[in-house]
Amino acid sequence: xxxxxxxxxxxxxxxxxxxxxxxxxxxxxxxxxxxxxxxxxxxxxxxxxxxxxxxxxxxxxxxxxxxxxxxxxxxxxxxxxxxxxxxxxxxxxxxxxxxxxxxxxxxxxxxxxxxxxxxxxxxxxxxxxxxxxxxxxxxxxxxxxxxxxxxxxxxxxxxxxxxxxxxxxxxxxxxxxxxxxxxxxxxxxxxxxxxxxxxxxxxxxxxxxxxxxxxxxxxxxxxxxxxxxxxxxxxxxxxxxxxxxxxxxxxxxxxxxxxxxxxxxxxxxxxxxxxxxxxxxxxxxxxxxxxxxxxxxxxxxxxxxxxxxxxxxxxxxxxxxxxxxxxxxxxxxxxxxxxxxxxxxxxxxxxxxxxxxxxxxxxxxxxxxxxxxxxxxxxxxxxxxxxxxxxxxxxxxxxxxxxxxxxxxxxxxxxxxxxxxxxxxxxxxxxxxxxxxxxxxxxxxxxxxxxxxxxxxxxxxxxxxxxxxxxxxxxxxxxxxxxxxxxxxxxxxxxxxxxxxxxxxxxxxxxxxxxxxxxxxxxxxxxxxxxxxxxxxxxxxxxxxxxxxxxxxxxxxxxxxxxxxxxxxxxxxxxxxxxxxxxxxxxxxxxxxxxxxxxxxxxxxxxxxxxxxxxxxxxxxxxxxxxxxxxxxxxxxxxxxxxxxxxxxxxxxxxxxxxxxxxxxxxxxxxxxxxxxxxxxxxxxxxxxxxxxxxxxxxxxxxxxxxxxxxxxxxxxxxxxxxxxxxxxxxxxxxxxxxxxxxxxxxxxxxxxxxxxxxxxxxxxxxxxxxxxxxxxxxxxxxxxxxxxxxxxxxxxxxxxxxxxxxxxxxxxxxxxxxxxxxxxxxxxxxxxxxxxxxxxxxxxxxxxxxxxxxxxxxxxxxxxxxxxxxxxxxxxxxxxxxxxxxxxxxxxxxxxxxxxxxxxxxxxxxxxxxxxxxxxxxxxxxxxxxxxxxxxxxxxxxxxxxx
Numbered sequence: 019x020x021x022x023x024x025x026x027x028x029x030x031x032x033x034x035x036x037x038x039x040x041x042x043x044x045x046x047x048x049x050x051x052x053x054x055x056x057x058x059x060x061x062x063x064x065x066x067x068x069x070x071x072x073x074x075x076x077x078x079x080x081x082x083x084x085x086x087x088x089x090x091x092x093x094x095x096x097x098x099x100x101x102x103x104x105x106x107x108x109x110x111x112x113x114x115x116x117x118x119x120x121x122x123x124x125x126x127x128x129x130x131x132x133x134x135x136x137x138x139x140x141x142x143x144x145x146x147x148x149x150x151x152x153x154x155x156x157x158x159x160x161x162x163x164x165x166x167x168x169x170x171x172x173x174x175x176x177x178x179x180x181x182x183x184x185x186x187x188x189x190x191x192x193x194x195x196x197x198x199x200x201x202x203x204x205x206x207x208x209x210x211x212x213x214x215x216x217x218x219x220x221x222x223x224x225x226x227x228x229x230x231x232x233x234x235x236x237x238x239x240x241x242x243x244x245x246x247x248x249x250x251x252x253x254x255x256x257x258x259x260x261x262x263x264x265x266x267x268x269x270x271x272x273x274x275x276x277x278x279x280x281x282x283x284x285x286x287x288x289x290x291x292x293x294x295x296x297x298x299x300x301x302x303x304x305x306x307x308x309x310x311x312x313x314x315x316x317x318x319x320x321x322x323x324x325x326x327x328x329x330x331x332x333x334x335x336x337x338x339x340x341x342x343x344x345x346x347x348x349x350x351x352x353x354x355x356x357x358x359x360x361x362x363x364x365x366x367x368x369x370x371x372x373x374x375x376x377x378x379x380x381x382x383x384x385x386x387x388x389x390x391x392x393x394x395x396x397x398x399x400x401x402x403x404x405x406x407x408x409x410x411x412x413x414x415x416x417x418x419x420x421x422x423x424x425x426x427x428x429x430x431x432x433x434x435x436x437x438x439x440x441x442x443x444x445x446x447x448x449x450x451x452x453x454x455x456x457x458x459x460x461x462x463x464x465x466x467x468x469x470x471x472x473x474x475x476x477x478x479x480x481x482x483x484x485x486x487x488x489x490x491x492x493x494x495x496x497x498x499x500x501x502x503x504x505x506x507x508x509x510x511x512x513x514x515x516x517x518x519x520x521x522x523x524x525x526x527x528x529x530x531x532x533x534x535x536x537x538x539x540x541x542x543x544x545x546x547x548x549x550x551x552x553x554x555x556x557x558x559x560x561x562x563x564x565x566x567x568x569x570x571x572x573x574x575x576x577x578x579x580x581x582x583x584x585x586x587x588x589x590x591x592x593x594x595x596x597x598x599x600x601x602x603x604x605x606x607x608x609x610x611x612x613x614x615x616x617x618x619x620x621x622x623x624x625x626x627x628x629x630x631x632x633x634x635x636x637x638x639x640x641x642x643x644x645x646x647x648x649x650x651x652x653x654x655x656x657x658x659x660x661x662x663x664x665x666x667x668x669x670x671x672x673x674x675x676x677x678x679x680x681x682x683x684x685x686x687x688x689x690x691x692x693x694x695x696x697x698x699x700x701x702x703x704x705x706x707x708x709x710x711x712x713x714x715x716x717x718x719x720x721x722x723x724x725x726x727x728x729x730x731x732x733x734x735x736x737x738x739x740x741x742x743x744x745x746x747x748x749x750x751x752x753x754x755x756x757x758x759x760x761x762x763x764x765x766x767x768x769x770x771x772x773x774x775x776x777x778x779x780x781x782x783x784x785x786x787x788x789x790x791x792x793x794x795x796x797x798x799x800x801x802x803x804x805x806x807x808x809x810x811x812x813x814x815x816x817x818x819x820x821x822x823x824x825x826x827x828x829x830x831x832x833x834x835x836x837x838x839x840x841x842x843x844x845x846x847x848x849x850x851x852x853x854x855x856x857x858x859x860x861x862x863x864x865x866x867x868x869x870x871x872x873x874x875x876x877x878x879x880x881x882x883x884x885x886x887x888x889x890x891x892x893x894x895x896x897x898x899x900x901x902x903x904x905x906x907x908x909x910x911x912x913x914x915x916x917x918x919x920x921x922x923x924x925x926x927x928x929x930x931x932x933x934x935x936x937x938x939x940x941x942x943x944x945x946x947x948x949x950x951x952x953x954x955x956x957x958x959x960x961x962x963x964x965x966x
Contacts, residue, residue, distance in 0.1 A: 133833050138500040141544075145496025148548045149489035149555075156549035159437060159542050166441040169448030181389055181648065182804060184454050184524035185868055187811035191786070192803035199674065199799050202762050205750045207343055211270035211277045214672040214766060215750045219801075220270075221342035221352040223359050223381045225250065225279075226316075226335055226661045230374050233319075233332035235294045239374045240286055246377060247279055247338055249366050255358035257351060268352045270341040279338040281309045298327035300669070300709060312709060312768060313337065316665030326708035335665040356381045378658040388649035392934035393455040395650055399928040400461055406924050407465045408432045414917055415476055424476050427554050431472030432465065434547040438538035439464050446531055453531075454524045456869065459929070459940045460532045466925020467510065467880075468539035470918045471503045472547060477914060479551060480598075488555050492548070506883045507540040509827055513879030516823040520815045522808075522868045529872065604912030609905035612960060621961040628854060635857025640865045641775050641809050647935035663773065669706070670769035670778075673785060675699060676797040677763050683714060684734035688794070695792035699767050702788065704781040709768035713748040717741050775865070779809035808868060816871045823878040824848055831886055840890045843963070847885030847954050848878055854950045855943060862942050869936050873943035880947050883918070884955030887911050892963045900964040908960060919952040 148155045186193075199217040213220060225246065229239050254264045269276035278284040285304055286292045299320060300312040317334025340359075342352035363379050408429050415428035439461050447453060478498045482491040514533030518526050611617055646659040675696065682688050692714070700707035720741050721728040728734060735758045742749040753761045767785075772778045782803060789796035827848065831841040855877055856866070864870055891907035922944065929941035 134501050137504060138497045141500035141504075142493045142497035144544065145492040145494070145548070146489050148496070148545065149492030149552045152549040152552040152556075154549075155545045156553070159434075159441075159546035163437045163441045166444040166448070169444030169446070170440070172447040173443075174453055179386070179390055179454055181386060184527075185522060185648075185808075186804050187521040187807050187815075188523060189521070190804060190807035190811065192799065192807050195797055195799040195803065196801070198678065198797065199676065202676075202753045203750060203764065207270040207341070208345075209271055209274065210746045210750075211272045211341060212747050212750060213339070213341060215747065216344075217801075218344060219382065221344055221349065221356060221382050223250070223340040223342075223356055223379065224658075225338040225340075225377055225379045226658060226666075227338065228317075228335045228376045228378070228661055228665070229333075230376065233334060234336055234375065235297070235330070235333055236374075240283070240294075242370070242372050242375050243283060243336060243338070244287060245370055246366075246372070246375075247283060249370060250279075250338070250340060250359070250363075251276070253355070253359055253362060253366075255355055257354060263351050263355050263358075265340070265355065268342045268348055268355050270343055277339075277341050279340055280314055280336060282311065282314065283336070283338070297330040298324050299330040299333075300706075301327045310709060310768075312669040312706075313666060316662075316668075318668075335661065337666065353383060356383050360384070360387075378654070378661050380655055380658040384655050385648060388653045388655055389455065391653075392648070392650050392936060393458050395933050396458050396929070396937050399932060403462050403465055403925055403928045404432070404436065406928065407435075407469060407921065410921060410924050411469055411472070414473070424479075424554070427476065427551055428472065430550045431469050431476075431543075431547055434472070434542045434550075435465055435468030435539055437546065438468060438535050438542050441542075442531065442535040442538050446534070451530055452523075452527055454527050456524050456528045456936060457531050459926075459937060460528065460535060462926045462929055462940075463532060463922070463944065464535050464539065464925075466922035467536065467918075468543075469921050470506070471499075471540065471543040473917045473921070474499050474502055474914055475543065475548065475551065479555075484558060488552060488559070491555060492552055495551075496544070496548070502887070503540065503543065505830065505886070506879075507536060508830055509882045509886075510876075510879040511536050512826045512830065513823050513876055513882075516819050516826065516878075517872050517875050519819060519822065520868075520872065521811045522815070522871075525868055525872045598913060600913040600916070601909055605905060605909035608912065609908040609960075612908070612957065613901040613904050613964060618961050618964070621957055625958050629850070631861075632854040632857030635860040636853060638860035639856060640860070641779065641812055641867070644775075644865065644867075644935075647939075650933040651935075652933060667773040668770055670704075670772040670781070671800040671802045672709075672711075673767045673769055674797075674799045675765045675767055675789070676799065677794060678797050679795045680759055680761055681763075681794060682731070683760060683763075684729055684731045686729055689714065689718075691793050695788070695794055695796060696765060696767075698788050698792070699785065702781075702784055704769050704772055704777070704784065706768045706770045710765065712765035713745075713751045713763065714765075716745060716748065720744070775809060778806050782806045782809075812866055812868060812871055816866065816874055819871075819875045820852060820878065823875050827878060827882045831882070837890055837893050839893050840886060843889040843959060844882055844885045847889075847959060848881045850958075851877055851881035851947065851950050851954060855946045858946055858950075859943065862946075864939050864942055869939050870943055873940065873947070877943070877947040877951070880922075881951045881954065884915060884951040885959055888915070888955045888959050889963065892960070904960045904964055908956070912956060915952060915955050919948045923948050 196217065203215070203217055205212060205215045205217070207216070207220075213222075227234065227243050227246065229236075231239070234240070234243065251265045254262050257263045266276055271277060281304060282297070282302075286294070297311075299315065299318055300310060302309045302311050311330075314337050315330070315333040315335070316337070317332075318330060319332035321329035321331045342355065343349070344352065360379075360381060360383070367377055411428035411432050412425045415424045443453075475495060478495040479491070481498075482494050486494075511533045514529045514536065517529035517533075520526060520529075612621070646656055649655050677692065681692070683692075696710070696712060699705055700710055717738070718728050721734075721737060724737070726733050726737055738752065738754065742752075751765075752763045755761050769781060772781045782798075785798045789798050824845065828841055828845055831844050832838060852874060855874060859866065859870060888907050888911055891911055892903050895903040895906045897903045897906055926941045926944045929937045932938055932941075
């Protein structure tokens, strides 16, 4: 966001000055005291010492002090921020003066303008070059865009975006734990399938059945559930080779049969006289074997306690699970069947005409497919955003002075931002930077932010003399805006590039795309857009000559050209200042009102309320990305997750507790140490001690039943094969080497009460801490931990990125803003805006996740823009009164800041209509950033500055 411009004009060499004099039209000399002739007060003592040997009138020497029209003081100085002269408000509109208003500051002014003056001189020369050769600077960026835009042919169309790879932390502990599990444990889904023991991705389809009555443990409901189960199993689809893919061909098997979709449904189907009133939960003995019903039945109402379980009185929901093979040969065929399931399940539900139950569904492919579909929903909104930005730019830059009207220049400024988007996206795709879904947010942000340079360049152009030489006008404009557009570009680009340090790949790519695009916007604005503005400047001169040309009978001027130049039939005044009415509003009305004592009191009260609400909200923010939010609102997975959260949230995933090193399991002391650690897990608040599954406990019982010595090494190892024969699933939990050494083994702990993100985070933290404190080397793992790890990384990444970005902003402000006091106000404003945005996120139901995290880093750059310019305009003002300093700063910067905030909000506002959380979140946070940033720049900081 670029809200101001610099005062420092370029100092040309003597030879260049002579060339300018030759090329300058007669009567179009420099105006006395103009910004193109002298360096303003900000040059300070350094400039004075630098030019001490120069005489007045020499190139680069300061002019004599100019008195005001009343002769009672110096003329108002030019602002670094906009190059405009501050016009004092009429006496009757000025606020009542307090004693502090008459105090003149005598404090020495400390400057750090080591880069400001050289940068302004360099930009002045660039402006002269652009004014001399506008067509070259206009066409070269367009040719570059055409070349780089060819990279858009690499834009992915049907490529799958790996959600785990892009939206989970890089190098998270869970990923290392998964590699260990995959390297030491195997599970065969062709004979003895066990879902909790799989260490790799499983192909599956889940159907959640919800009863329309109080319980589905009724014959009528079970009959309809059976109909659903049979219909799903009967689905078949044609494979790529023309063969039919039946469910029973690709299903995971248990003891030669397809794994049952639900053990309770299997028991009822096998025995129609099955007593539904004699079921215990969560452990149920079925045909002499222990069956775990946790996660299989939901919405349960329990009765009396029966040992480790309770009598099941009611169950509102049931889960049907259809697991498919994942081997190399079967994996693709399984996915083909799952795609057919997704295509047919709605028609299947209608054809069954279910009366007593409702069904929702989800597959292992659903999250990926639905997430990829969300990016397509936002593409039509881009055209709307483009149109709205053009309309806003045209309206905000329209003038009734038809010679100076810049509506077409404003429209081209939007096109320039679009050219930057095409160039960078093509370049990134050409060099192989992945295009992920979140990058689709970038063009909306760029359209809003990219036109800010245009607004300030046009504002500086309007302050030039229409009869001056075109090259001088361009040089004057570029020198005035040099520091402003450069510092805001640097800060915004740094804010995005800081995000590259994050642990989420998707955010890294988003920051690379957006930060580079902002850099190209800057380059295109000072070349392509500047050239178009220069060509329009030629139009101004031609139109002015036509309008001033006296009418003669033999005049050949076409009426079309005449109406084009002057449709309003009004001749502009050549020496008149082109002051926008909004600038006058800030000077004559808003500024005086804001500096009144009662207004200051209200502002302090408002800020106090803002700070209290923000801090309170910061403690209410939820962490973590809810996976249902990766899909659009109307996706079928949303009701699935809603049902799962409502009825199946009591029990969480089954966690592996892994002994990572060889252990003498036959040694009683070693077993006791391991048992103690396992009991610590069971006694944790997030574990159900009754649902622990550990092969060693069962094996000790097995050995005792067979009257074998479990403490003898040879006997212990010798009887393991017999044990596995009786309990085949435990064979997946023991890794035995060829030398009969147990390299590692595992137990399973059932988690519970982890429905919220805070509980998930605390459970994982406590389980890992228990594993670390155990004397036996342990590791905990579940596939869900890969997503749970984000709860630790998000906060850590956010704090780190905010600190780094804020430090970078502070250093940049010291280098480019010639006043250290500004850096302090900038830092305070950044902190205030970040606290406000974070706090109000909670009130707007936005989580602190990988999507919102990067927006908090972005807001550092934007809040810097607002605070830096307004605070510097205040401290650099020559007015003796603090109230008048505030009014002058608002007069010079109020409207540009408002334009910048509105243009950015318009650019992202169309995302509020998006059907996906990931895009709406981007709009919400950017809206908060712009509103709070503008509030600080236009209200809070101007008032607070008057207190010091």
